[in-house]
Amino acid sequence: MAGTFEAPEVVYEELDILLVGGGMACCGTAYEMMRWAEALKAETGKELKIKLVDKAAMDRSGAVAQGLSAINTYIGDKQDPADYARMVSNDLMGITRDDLAYDVGRNVDDSVHLFEEWGLPIWKTDAEGVRHDGAEAQKEGLPALKDGGQPVRSGKWQIMINGESYKWIVAEAAKKALGLDRIMERVFIVHLINDKNDPTRIAGAAGFSVRENKIYIYKAKAVMLAAGGCVNLFRPRSVGEGSGRAWYPVWNAGSTYAMAAEAGAEMTMMENRFVPARFKDGYGPVGAWFLLFKAKAANAYGEDYMTKNKEMLNDYPPYGQAAVPASCLRNHLMLKEMKEGRGPIYMDTVTALAKLREALSPKEVKHLEAEAWEDFLDMCIGQCGIWVGENIEPEKKMSELMPTEPYLLGSHSGCCGIWVSGPTDLGAPTAADEELAGVPEHLPRGWNWGYRSMTTIKGLFTAGDGVGASGHKFSSGSHAEGRLAAKGMVKYVLDNPDINPEFDETTEEIAEAIWKPVRNFLQHKDYTTAIDVNPNYITPKMLQFRLQKIMDEYVAGVATYYNTNDKMLEKAEEKLEMLKEDSQKMRAKDLHELLRAWENYHRILTAEAHMKHIQFREESRYPGFYYRTDKNFVDETNWHCFVNSIYDKKSKQWTCFKRKHVDLVDKSKLFKAAAH
């Protein structure tokens, strides 16, 4: 029976494994999992029922959708995974899981080598030190990375690519691995279902088609939840004039965090955020300019604020003494210039390109110019629009930089997310090790509880932006992390052949909850003559504005230069409670609005987690990303620990608690002697 808007069709399916998402992490999961599934079938005849469900289309879904001009995590044969774990820790002010970072570090290059084999053009350096773009390198016969080819490093961990079709290529391999019958696109999973007999076990997930009047309910033994980070929970700098423009993909609506929290999974470091300093208004990438073209940033009067304000780094020992200061501290030094009225901040592209020209031939200069434009055209076309619209040729005119609105993510330069089970061979704490007081009894002790990448909910796994306390995975690391999780998922399903999950809600209850914004609309739409003006419902767009205003003004958004305090957080807490109540009155006049309504519901829960964690952590761990002005210091004595939390979906309350931080690699190698 075909569904209608009034009476949607409910489709029910039973699976062994459900993958939610279609970005780099889920593509990695699918690629690795299907090979193990083939092996299982070959050895035992047993076939696993596997399905991937994506809100969009895999070819262009996830944060790599538009493309990338670099792979930001490639270890290479000269660096150690321990060096990588140290870098991750340093950039995130000391509070990360070394086991997770190290594990990504030792496995990530395998994925990068596959990408090249599948057709991703990777720049190479030849024996004379001359750079070749990815296609030219292949024509010249330069070896592949796996055969000793030398990439072009734009930084210690980054390599340059021609990456317009990066996601397309990675998706093609994942789709081939899965086969089209195991892929369901244009279905937005909005709700995880727990097991009736064991609330700490996953039983399935549910969502709806964004194209047809259909609700999908899946029963599954194991679920991979990898649906990205969270964008647009804060009021963005681009509002009416450029609404929808953001640095991270706007479709990342916090679904990963909200659904996991509602299912009861332990969250970690949800206070962490990323405030990228990017080219103003277009959010264009700065990595290549800083690292490849060696450009400097300066205030409006030409002063290099990283040099001028370097003493400020001494306020945050030992992190300020690292050879490369953390991203937040670089923002901290920039913000001083802005707050004291010496903006705009500029990237000095003119001097950088002039210096490079001195050493290059005209042909190389032409290539260099193309590289500068490709950096945007591969991954952030909107920035090109700004440059051409404002007649900015980087060799002639400098370009403004600006710290953006905050973003929540776990794979880029942020580390919020879900607490997961890690590898067992790296010396991580076990259940026998001491833990801090206050961790709820039902949660596991130690950093491993059986299956790599499983959350504290049995059978629920995550990867990429979903995994907390281990940032700087980026595209390649997210793919590798998905692959590691795939093995854990297959093992979990095989170890638990007798699991027969039962839903803790009826399918009718699930379907009605999903369709509630539509019901709100249909019930009340005739009460007024203007569709958007109605005392009985709120449009998703208006609700989003309300959320963004609360977060911006009280939870350290751009309006307050990233400042908040205990009193402002109290106000935010109260207003978010009311917003959560009112979210039940969101309307959906069509399927697109139903998508928006659910995205906003996920954003509210994510925002609430962020606020609660900032409130609980009585210090300012990330100066430059946010400041608690009532606790404006980094407190290593009391807060060198993880802040974790759980959410109770019945009482709708959060519980925050500390978890002990342990170093698995020596961090002292990062720091110069303290200046004071």
Add this chain to the structure above:
Amino acid sequence: MQPLRGSDSIMWTIKFRNGTLKRFKFPIRTTAEGSIDCYGGKPMPKMSELTVDGVFTRSMMGGFRAGNPAELIRK
């Protein structure tokens, strides 16, 4: 800004407010679209290896970085 995306490269024509025109051509992939043989030449893992560290292509993609054991200070 006008893209023209082909099978192996993308061409961009960008026009500035002042009329300046620039054209760029960048490679996008080195294999034919749809040609990826994702498991071609790759090992079939044994289920007994499911708990071994690393991914199933570890032995042949040259990407596993074992690391210096001395770096792991709690082991």
